[in-house]
Amino acid sequence: MTTQEMLDERYGRRTSPRRRIVLWSIVGVVALTLTALLGWTTVSNTLRSVxxxxxxxxxxxxxxxxxxxxxxxxxxxxxxxxxxxxxxxxxxxxxxxxxxxxxxxxxxxxxxxxxxxxxxxxxxxxxxxxx
The missing domain is CATH 2.60.40 (Immunoglobulin-like)
Known part of the structure; x- marks a missing residue:
């Protein structure tokens, strides 16, 4: 009986650590950008509020x-x-x-x-x- 792990090893379908690092780096940059944008919007609206x-x-x-x-x-x-x-x-x-x-x-x-x-x-x- 073959398992998914055996098939992945046999045909070279492994997730590389490098790909995982790149993916999480992109997710981190997007999250940081959205947080900065939300912060700036809040501050700019507060500065001109009456x-x-x-x-x-x-x-x-x-x-x-x-x-x-x-x-x-x-x-x-x-x-x-x-x-x-x-x-x-x-x-x-x-x-x-x-x-x-x-x-x-x-x-x-x-x-x-x-x-x-x-x-x-x-x-x-x-x-x-x-x-």
């Missing part, structure tokens, strides 16, 4: 809402923020994009007024970004 926090709102009347908020952004970069007012059914009754020039301050606070189409019950920062 974090916004609502600090309050005041319903002025049926045609306006005043929103107070602060954001943390990269130093020396302009920032744009979308601020929004909603009614009691969570429908958008006011929306505005506000752009701020670059500053040397990491954190800044602002108060903005949004004109509304109907009586709003809340106002907040929808999002902020570096344009």
């Amino acid at each position: 974090t916004a926090t609502d600090t309050g709102f005041t319903v002025t009347d049926a045609s306006a809402v005043t929103i107070s908020f602060q954001f943390t952004a990269p130093v020396g970069e302009p920032v744009a923020c979308a601020i929004e007012a909603q009614d009691e059914d969570h429908g958008t009754v006011g929306w505005r994009v506000v752009e701020y020039p670059a500053s040397e301050d990491h954190s800044r606070a602002f108060t903005e007024e949004i004109p509304t189409l109907a009586l709003a019950t809340t106002g907040f920062v929808n999002s902020c970004w570096v344009p």
Whole structure:
């Protein structure tokens, strides 16, 4: 009875250690490259991220809402923020994009007024970004 090992030895079908080393080297280089790419993507996204926090709102009347908020952004970069007012059914009754020039301050606070189409019950920062 012949085994697979006997057949491989007879016909010269052996896996060489050199082939195994080359294969694992290629796998290692690919894994290292993907890890470096993921790391760079994470770092580059974090460097330009903007974090916004609502600090309050005041319903002025049926045609306006005043929103107070602060954001943390990269130093020396302009920032744009979308601020929004909603009614009691969570429908958008006011929306505005506000752009701020670059500053040397990491954190800044602002108060903005949004004109509304109907009586709003809340106002907040929808999002902020570096344009």
